Amino acid sequence: MFRNQYDTDVTTWSPQGRIFQVEYAMEAVKQGGCAVGIRNKTHAVIAALKMSQDSDLSSYQKKVFKIDNHIGIAVSGLIADGRILCRYMRNECLNHKFVYESPLPVARLVRDVADRHQVATARSWKRPFGVGLLCIGHDQTGPHLFQTCPSGNYWEYYAIAMGSRSQASKTYLEKKLDEFESCSLEELVKHAMRALEESCGTRGKKEDGKDAKLTHHNCTVAMVGQVREE
């Protein structure tokens, strides 16, 4: 994308019907650390690659958050924006549990979050959230995997990857899609991690100091499902 005269404000449309600020926000998500999500009939799993400033010196930035016993998210893009959303989601879940004494259905929470994203795209004094979420959850309708986007859209997936070099992960997921349906939780986790590994590449340490291999330092896995005590 190149700079143009319609990209200053989030409240400015281009003649082609695009809002460039929102698309730039989606770029921020594409540059973030890779995250992969898969779900089948009984479980949903996310695996995320954590970034660090310098793999020798600094810590790895936490990007997988537990929202409630039955919901978790992986964040890609501006992690700070992700933490705000995480706080909002936790609050919503707690309120629902207090009033109704039952867990908040996942789809409703994701919809609320998506509506919040949309508000930020329609106010001249705000900027869009620079973050995409992969949200997994389990409720009375089974396990779910959702992706949200700075534009305020959200989609439900069987398997998805987002972030930098996620195309390689997506290719792996597309190839193995038929296997996910009936595999066990352990298999599902392995698939997610293998998909994540695709996005790392196979060479040694890269020039920009980022890792090329999955280790327990830079990878986080989260899962929800019906067998475990969520």
Add this chain to the structure above:
Amino acid sequence: FPLPHWSRTRTTSGEPGGEREREREGERRRWTRRQAAMIPQSSLPSHIASGPHVSPFTNSNAGLQADHRSEDIHVPANAASVPFAVAPSTEHAEVNLGEPRKHTTSPYVTGNSVLAIKYKEGVLMACDMLGAYGSTKRYKSVQRVFKVNETTIVGASGEISDFQYISNLLEELTTQDFCYDDGCTLSPKEIHAYLCRVLYNRRNKMDPLWNSLVVAGVDTAGESFIGSVGMLGTSYTDSHVATSFGNYLSRPLFREFQRDDMSLEEAIALMQEALRVLFYRDKTSINKFILAKVSGGEGVAISKPFALDTKWDLKAFVNPSKHAVGSW
């Protein structure tokens, strides 16, 4: 006058367990056969079931109300002797601007007991159709059972207007579920928890919703649920629940005869006995009842109003003063 069936078991104490069980079984069978003729037609919601039928409460005697409304002037010894004021007059409201707002400090149009029991396939709820105005039996077609969604019904005793408000809240929740359109609906347990919070919150504001609510239903997983919430926010769940006078008159019957695996016919028979006792003994009750049932898979059904056979030709009623020596 035949003794009530259940007292027969009481006389056989100390018998070996087996015989007692058999006698109980026989008694139950006799009971259900006798009641079989009176099973009401439980059909899908009729026009009666589509909403409460309380007449609009028009206050035409504003002048008259002003005299009787102030509680400082006339302190009644007996609540029934004071005509009820309907709406606070404007002058009173102006005078009391600096004082705490008084809300429902006493109920006006009230319903009496609601009963609910679990049976094998689901839950059964019953109540009469009276909206009493103090001692006056003023509104005789009040439906005090509200269908929330396909899994839950809510019955209320106490102030009818507060129940209408609660019905509105529940309808809003159901509409919200409909708009989400994601396959999730509120289960009886969730509705019970929600109503607990609403009633407790109102009580904390010293402005209670003057109701005792019964929430009953079967959730999508097939689990039956009966819960009760009082006007103070007190709540509990059980296999059988009753409000108001039903607590004293009907629950002993339920404790004795209700089982979670009762058949529908047995449950209806038990319910009808409980309703009959209430009609005999509760002074603000009428012989016009409805039954509502929720069963797994079949959803909610609310019956048409029915009346029960009652027996008033007791010898003591015929000649009341026969044994009353020295009274007039």
